[in-house]
Amino acid sequence: MKKFVISAALALGSLASALPAFAADLTFWTWRQEDKAQYEKFFKEFNKDNPDITVKFEAFEATSYNTILSTALAGGTGPDLMMTRTYGGIESLAGAGYLMPLDKTKIPALEGFSEPALASETMRSNKTLYAVPAASQTMLVIYNKEIFEKNGISEPASWDEFLKSCEKLKAAGVMPFANGTATGWQNETIVSALTSSIMGKAFYEDLMAGKTTFNDPRYVAAIGKLKEISAYFPDGFIGLDYASAQQLFTSGMAAMFAGGSFELASFAKQNPSLKMGVFAAPSLKKEDPKLVGLFFDSGFAANAKTKSPDAALKFLNYVANKKFAQAFANDLSNVSAVPGVTFDSPLLARVAELNKQSIPYMTLVNFRYGEPTGSNLIQAGVQKLLNGQATPEQVGKSMTDGLSAWYAPFKK
Amino acid sequence: MFTTRLTGRNLWIAALILPPLAFMCLFLVYPILSAFAYAFYEWHGLARGEFIGLANFHKVLFEYPFSERTVNAFVHNIFVFFALMVLQNGVGFVLAYCLWRELPGARFHRIAVFLPVVLSTVIVAILWKLFLHPLFGVVNISLRGLGLGFLAQPWQGQDTTALTAIVVANAWHMVGFPTLVFLAGMQRIPTEILDAVRMETESEWVKVRKIVWPLVAPSATVVFTLLFVSAFNFFELPFLMGGVDGSPHGATDVLGLYFYRTAFGSMSASAENFGPGSALAVLIFLFIAILSSAITLWLRKREIQL
Known part of the structure; x- marks a missing residue:
């Protein structure tokens, strides 16, 4: 009997102690x-x-x-x-x-x-x-399908075609892009969304392998093309903040928004009847792969x-x-x-x-581990570029020089 | 008998003073002192590491990229201080004088001038962002309407105009405060003095310079000192109008934003940098405390007792 009591107590005890381990x-x-x-x-x-x-x-x-x-x-x-x-x-x-x-x-x-x-x-x-x-998340170009159809344009296959479509929209009195760059980080998203294809996979691989820097002609060319296409951003876009830019797109006043896939849900919420499409901004040549930033x-x-x-x-x-x-x-x-x-x-x-054809959104993915961050540098650089205060070469140089403060492959 | 009464009274006073004193110590003195202590340690995220002496201070004052940003932000604070001294306190004085002299509509304007002060800073920021909107803003539309379209600009996107835009918004928001303080000072000037002056001169300028300005010195002390503190603690409007990174490219960066971004991290920064952040907070605190005391002492000297 005594044995039974003890074993029963033990069993109960172990059960009690085991219970919290199971129920969490x-x-x-x-x-x-x-x-x-x-x-x-x-x-x-x-x-x-x-x-x-x-x-x-x-x-x-x-x-x-x-x-x-x-x-x-x-x-x-x-x-x-x-x-x-x-x-x-x-x-x-x-x-x-x-x-x-x-x-x-x-x-x-x-x-x-x-x-x-x-x-x-x-x-x-x-x-x-x-x-x-x-x-x-994917950095790409979001577009208004109805505006594209109405103006008889489709997703561009090459950079020239891209510019021609913008010109056509502008002539028709539609803002080609809704983007504004008064909000700092919007200067970083447009680089990845619009120029990943021009930079190309080879540039990214060389950069990661320590074989090149942001002074690379492929990068400088991409930044130059960003300046070129910014001619189709709204008037005074350097003073246009993020929220206003979003509204220009969702209200149907502008045909495209260069940004992240994270916009899609909020765009749809702001204007549920908006018919949106997405594409990867093209490279200079038709046959080059079209890349998004990931x-x-x-x-x-x-x-x-x-x-x-x-x-x-x-x-x-x-x-x-x-x-x-x-x-x-x-x-x-x-x-x-x-x-x-x-x-x-x-x-x-x-x-x-x-996403199957992508390069990383590199300033975020690879260059946010030290001060100044790649994001700090690209945002300031692009703001100066679009304000006419810096050339694409200077943007690339400021990135390379700034990052060399902590990024070992850039140290000389 | 007398001593016991006094002790009882002292106890009573102590009992009244202790709770607020304890409250102040816990929520004011202790955080300030601990921020001082934080500045001397290395931080990994929010975990405290080694004691590293003055390294954090060295970092924010002398090492790239921190030193560059510190100087940039500090210069902007100085600009804000002087610009607001003119646009806020200077205009405030003029407005106060007009109200005091009871120009037509003074009663209406007394309220109108003070009204923006009660608005929340967030509302003021949104309002001015809309005013200055490059496409639909009242400012640009008015300029175009007046045939001055060439003056219409993306105000908040250019480093030449962005900080000034914020200063103007702040002056519009707060100008009622110095106006009110100066007006109160002017209304305290005894009528005998004013009557006596009237027998000497009719010139408003002489009256302002020789009589009114010296006699509102106590008001000026209050207004100048408060402006100094708020100009070097400037945060809300730049944060709301220029963003935490001081867009465009640091043109609207001020010490408050820079401290916040460094200590707590931002979207574009790597992460929290608690050590340098605390060091900055300590430097800002010391700068404001020392200089505002000096300014107060100096301004007090020129006040005249009536």
């Missing part, structure tokens, strides 16, 4: 408040397969998200799971030891992910992955100090799988980083198609 309440942080309903649906779905794990959604303001997140993680009050930024944005968290290191044994589905996708969430110093890549903008990560690491890993495995990715792509209009996802939206399907 995880918190999930993101900067996308607008996606709350869909995420709660995803979490319910996850809970069906893992009845003992619940996930709670919490969102914070986008621009200060990283500050809020790193403050909370530093103070030990961070979430179990979180949406993270990429590149320099993940290094500041991973470098401080806040994130759980991941690999293919922990998350087998990572096997099929593309190299650039994994690189976006990998810390360069220890080559360790800290988040499951979530979505990519970068990854988000990932899913787990807290290194979470109380339920197993449950957190289960969740990361769930978001790395195609079933979730399919819903993530179609319900939230993301170009998912998970391989093999198909898209309901023809526009997103087209973006995913264009």
